[in-house]
Amino acid sequence: MGRAPCCEKMGLKRGPWTPEEDQILINYINTYGHANWRALPKLAGLLRCGKSCRLRWINYLRPDIKRGNFTREEEDTIISLHEMLGNRWSAIAARLSGRTDNEIKNVWHTHLKKRLPQNYQQSHHTKKRSKKQPPKLDADASKSNQDAKLEQQDPVNIHGSNSEDMMMPLSPPHCSSDMSSSLTTSDNNSNVNIINNNHDMSLNVNDYDIDTPENNLALDEDFWSEVLSSDNSGVTSGFPTLDYDQFQPMSPLVTEEGVLIDCSSSTCDDGMDFWCNVYSRAEEFTQLLEL
DNA sequence: AAGTATGTCAACCGCCGCGTA
DNA sequence: ATACGCGGCGGTTGACATACT
Structure with a gap:
């Protein structure tokens, strides 16, 4: 029927x-x-x-709707969130109080898209929503539907992503546009090259238990101290921008939930998993520092 | 002033996932 | 197990406004 x-x-x-x-x-x-x-x-x-x-x-x-033009700050936030979430307008709207997904979608198509370079527009989420979910990789085959749902709502905090997401740089939702930190990978796929407040530094992630299954991606606080405080003044206020355009990790990772991530995947999907975890841990660590 | 092009945005469409009977 | 109802989502449309020729 x-x-x-x-x-x-x-x-x-x-x-x-x-x-x-x-x-x-x-x-x-x-x-x-x-x-x-x-x-x-x-x-x-x-x-x-x-x-x-x-x-x-x-x-x-709705009484809590914020009317009127978007401020520059809101627009910057939308751009930043769109980098991270793609065309997940409801997820973006959830982070902008008083704004609706429809409104954000409109402002994106009418204003914000034009502000971005052509190559961004070509590589970011222009595809139609597929009727079926993309096939799951071995790495996240054990992920429950619930996780998949959560991931769709908040991919930053849940490992895993689809291949579309992999193509975009990841930056945190509340980063200001003048953020001075960035985090990239180096060619050998195990070094994390951090450019923070104009200071270059390299960390070998293998030094930080990142690929040891029993440690479940237990990046320790030393790692985050180095990531977030490379200005030699203790702690930076900014999150790193995660840029994994060229990231193809080769080592197996295990997430905190115990899910094996196959880093050798040529699709790079699991690179995103990796960075979701990295970012999530960075956020947790910075919250600890703020206490 | 009139016609046309472009921009804006509220509303609709169709699909999807979840809960339930 | 499965068919169905429902809410929610993203893509798209089309009416209206504004800018341009």
Whole structure:
């Protein structure tokens, strides 16, 4: 049996909402909430489908919506988040209070995309959403669906990614644009070359238990001390920017969850896994330093 | 002033994953 | 096990506004 249409087309209004309809929807949701969007329009006396009501509320009528133009700071944040998350507008919106995914998507397509170089636009998430998930690699074959869902929402904190993500540089969501640290890999795939506050330094990740299964990617605090404090003044305020364009790790890694990452994959997907973990640990470590 | 091109953004469409019966 | 309902998501559309010729 085929799927039922999301709403009856006959007799239901479409197009722009009138102020009267808005008021009805606001009044209803303020009184009864929106437990069931499908039933809501009938109960509220609106000639709209549930989806339309939901969209109108989420994107326009919600009391916590921030209206008006995006600030430069917000725009920079969106660009930064887009580098990291791709076209996951809802995930980006979740990090920008008061802004909706639709609004962010619009501002991206109308303003922000133009500010970026051509090669960024070509390499970042221009593909349509695929109908099927890309085949899982051996490395994350054991990942549960729940993890996959979480990963989609917040890939920074969960290892794993798809091949699209691999192509983008990773930078933290709350980095300022003048961040002075960067983190890249060197040719031998085991050295991490850190450029922090204009000081170059290299770390051999093998010195820090990164590929020892029993240590579960236990990068110790010495590693992060070096990553984050290469300005010789103790601690830097910025996160490293992770650039793994050329990153193809060769050593096997085991994540904190005990999932084996096959670093020899030529797809580089697991390089992203690696950096997700690296970044996650950097974040944890910096939070510790801030305490 | 009129016609056309381009930009903006609210709204819609169709797909997907999850929960449930 | 599976079919279905639902909410949620990203891509796309189209009406309207504005800029340009």
